[in-house]
Amino acid sequence: MKIATEAVQVGVEWDTRTGAMTVPIYQTATFRHPGLGQSTGFDYSRSGNPTRQTLENGIARLDGGCRGFAYSSGMAAITSLLFLFKSGDHLIVTEDLYGGTCRLFDRIFNQYNLSFTYVDTTDNDAVQAAITPATKAVFVETLTNPLLKFADLPALSTICRQHNLLLIADNTFLTPYLQRSLDLGADITIYSATKYLAGHNDTVAGLVVVKDPALAEQVYFHQNGAGAVLGPQDAWLVIRGMKTLGVRLDRQQENALRIARWLASHQRVTKVYYPGLENHPDHELMQRDAKGFGAMIAFEVDEHSLVEQLLLKTKLISFAESLGGVETLMTFPEVQTHADIPPELRARLGINNVLLRLSVGIEDGDDLIEDLTQAFEPEP
Incomplete structure (x- = not known):
């Protein structure tokens, strides 16, 4: 099925009881348990909400990943992913990236002893040369913001596999409609869903899609633990936007x-x-x-x-x-x-x-x- 069709269908299958074409907005913080030790699958909206889950499942399908995650902003999504790393770890980063991401790396996470090297990620030799024993990931924007450079993800993926590094791709500018980064070798895709996915300048949201189930479990642990999740109203707006x-x-x-x-x-x-x-x-x-x-x-x-x-x-x-x-x-x-x-x-x-x-x-x-x-x- 084509991506455009998949996007239109997000949420259509949710309500089998009434046949509602649009997923409801589950504006609730908590869920009643049917019995002691029993759950409907939803307990507390930080850990899971049906409207948010519909969006998360939808973006995972569009991107060809095993699991999706929705956050309160694109920056919250990147922040949550940085919890995958520990003090002393090093990341290689696209040099002409969004200024807010640069601020997050250099003025917030640097104080926790994460280090970042900025290189032209369209230059595979430069990426290779920047790898150190402490390097754990390559973080690439494609297209880059604002100079619109396009990295060779399959080549970067090969480099990352050789050195056991994660390849994280911010695919905000292209979306799954124009490029599925996971198909090209990325391990994780990030979106500021505020932008093309929601598409109407009316909500702020971030999305992450993960390829590997074990890695997805780690990402979920940090999403739930840190709690910067997307609310149901905004999740519904992103779903509505994705349909077009x-x-x-x-x-x-x-x-x-x-x-x-x-x-x-x-x-x-x-x-x-x-x-x-x-x-x-x-x-x-x-x-x-x-x-x-x-x-x-x-x-x-x-x-x-x-x-x-x-x-x-x-x-x-x-x-x-x-x-x-x-x-x-x-x-x-x-x-x-x-x-x-x-x-x-x-x-x-x-x-x-x-x-x-x-x-x-x-x-x-x-x-x-x-x-x-x-x-x-x-x-x-």
Whole structure:
């Protein structure tokens, strides 16, 4: 069955008694026991809730994993996964990753003696060279945020197997609709479900999918123990959003390719990062390992003063953080989403004062290009 169909069907099978097409919102903290030493399978909503379980089972099916887990945010999901490691452990991490993840690693978990080395995870030799006796995992974003690099997961998986490392893939930008990271060798997939999976900028959530049952038991232990679980209302919103994942991403990708080509031809744009363009260095690899190129674009303009003009002059396109919703959003990574990355690293990566990030929505593509056109026009 195709991923788009699987997504539509999430939760449909739940209520066999009434035949309800939508899973109910089980807004309850606790569950009554049928007898001493007996359970319905649900006892306390931190440990398990039927609405959340429906979402967790659904994302596991979409991603081809043995078990899924839902958290109160994407950052809560990453935090919970870091409990798999102990003091002294070392992780290799994508260098151009979301600034909030960098903050979590360097300013929170560093104080517990976890160490992180940032490398270009599209460079397999660089990953290999960064491995030490203390290395326990490779954490990769694919696509990366905001520069849209695409790692070779099968090659990274081979390296990880040789050194007995976990391969953890943040697949937020592509979702299972465009890439199933577990099929390509990852052990764990992470999603900020706030983004494309929920898809409507109306809820915050994180999801994790695990391939191996024994590892999944460890992840569940930490999810239940730490308790940063997703509430039933938000779980229901993510389920509802996932049902339209396929049609939304199809439209968003179509718009993104048109806009990327338009930007590439604009005289005030000096560089466009979009893997759907044939000149993108990872274009061919994505054709091999993914079913599309996503709907995120980064681009550089020819002078800093144009950044504020574009952010404030667009009318349909909102100046806002986050991404993946039906509305098109634009942000300035250097001072917003990636402000927590050290300035010297930002400069080396190219996250500079002329770089903008565009999350393309489902509006009419002509209207979006018209909005950008008028925003680029000089002020009278």
